[in-house]
Amino acid sequence: MNAIKTDYYLGDCLEVLSRFDTDSFDLIVTSPPYADRRSKTYGGIKPDQYVEWFLPRAAELLRVLKPSGTFILNIKEKAVNGERHTYVIELILEMRKQGWLWTEEFVWHKKNCYPGKWPNRFRDAWERCLQFNKTKDFNMYQEAVMVPMGDWAEKRLKHLSEVDQSRDTSKVGSGFGKNVSNWVDRKMAYPTNVLHLATETGNRNHSAVFPKTLPEWFIKLFTKEDDWVLDPFAGAGTTCQVAQVLSRNSVGIEILPQYYQLAKENIKPTQYLLFEETQDETHYTTGNR
Ligand SMILES: C[S@@+](CC[C@H](N)C(=O)[O-])C[C@H]1O[C@@H](n2cnc3c(N)ncnc32)[C@H](O)[C@@H]1O
Structure with a gap:
């Protein structure tokens, strides 16, 4: 096995992705800011502008994904004026026009969702994990996730x-x-396309982290050791942490300095740390050689 690398970049993924070669990644797993959510910390894109905001980033993701690769997009539309907004559905349709295949939709059932009461709906206990591909002939290692x-x-x-x-x-x-x-x-x-995973927010210093089991499942299903995984909205760096544990190389991109910093600190302390010699403060890399 080769040395595993974990690279973090500080910046808007739209700009940072332009530095990567075409066909670089085997898997992209990410959870971008949802429309209008958490506008005080990050995000805050209006639901009506969401598709327009996301599409140029999706075009870059399409370019950097290998033809055999997979893109998992964790997203959920909010309710606006008493009904579900349609921006996720519109995004899927626009991404298909961009050249993506919408291969599958996994449901992430948040099995520890706390109770609540709303006048016209029940508590929301699931999110979409949309699977997009460049070709029908993508890598999939089904035996790795058997139950x-x-x-x-x-x-x-x-x-x-x-x-x-x-x-x-x-x-x-x-x-x-x-x-x-x-x-x-x-x-x-073989499992179904419904993932029953508990959320993990306690002690992670970021309000919207993935449970580690979520990227773990997709990384096992769509990659093998030494492959390259990308999270363009890295947050606290959960995807990259898990990729590292599973011996996959990874790249995380985060726009806010405090989360970029947090992601770097979250790298397993037992691993050998290697700062790039370029003195580039927007780029950090580790290896476990
Ligand atoms: C939902 S959180 C991701 C959390 C992540 N899955 C984790 O487990 O920590 C989305 C992250 O995307 C970042 N972000 C928002 N816009 C961005 C952009 N244009 N480029 C890169 N990161 C961005 C936010 O600061 C936020 O930390």
């Missing part, structure tokens, strides 16, 4: 009917089919 079969298997697979023992084609003509008997004696199954 235990669970209790249902013992009961369901004990007595198999005749139908269970051959491919049962969907009655609604969808073209799908299943052969339940394929799963007998298996200990592990």
Whole structure:
């Protein structure tokens, strides 16, 4: 295994990304500021201007992603005047025109979402993790995220009917089919596209950090050791920290000096620190050689 690098850049990702070569990254995992959220600390982009703000950044991400790579965009539309705003939907449509394939949508179910009461809706306990690709032929390592079969298997697979023992084609003509008997004696199954992960905000010094398990899951699914991961809205640097633990190289870009500083401090202290000799105060790199 080669030395793993973690590089942080201070600045607007739109400008910083222009310094990277085309086709540099295997995976981009990020959570940009949501429209109108946290305007006192960062973000504050108006919902109606969100697509216009994001698109030039999406164009740069499209350029720096390898053809075999994946872009995971964690985002959620807010409610405006009593209904959900449509900027995420509009963004998806515009990104498709830009050349992205909208391959999949994962749901992040925030399983520790605290209780609340609103007059016209229930507490919001999920966010979108949109998957975009440049080509249909992207790298995916499904075995890396398999889950235990669970209790249902013992009961369901004990007595198999005749139908269970051959491919049962969907009655609604969808073209799908299943052969339940394929799963007998298996200990592990493939997961669904719903991730049940608790949020982690305590003690992380940033109001909107990822739980480490979120980038971990996508990094395992879409990259292998020594690959390159990018988080263009790095915040406290969770994506890069996890990438480093999983022996993936990473780049994080953050616009606010206090979070850039925090991300640098969050790098595992056991790892060898290496400051770039360029004296460039907007760029910091570590290696674990
Ligand atoms: C939702 S937070 C990301 C948190 C991150 N996922 C983590 O786990 O710490 C979004 C971050 O993007 C930063 N940001 C906002 N606009 C930016 C831009 N144009 N370029 C780079 N970073 C930006 C904000 O300062 C904020 O820290």
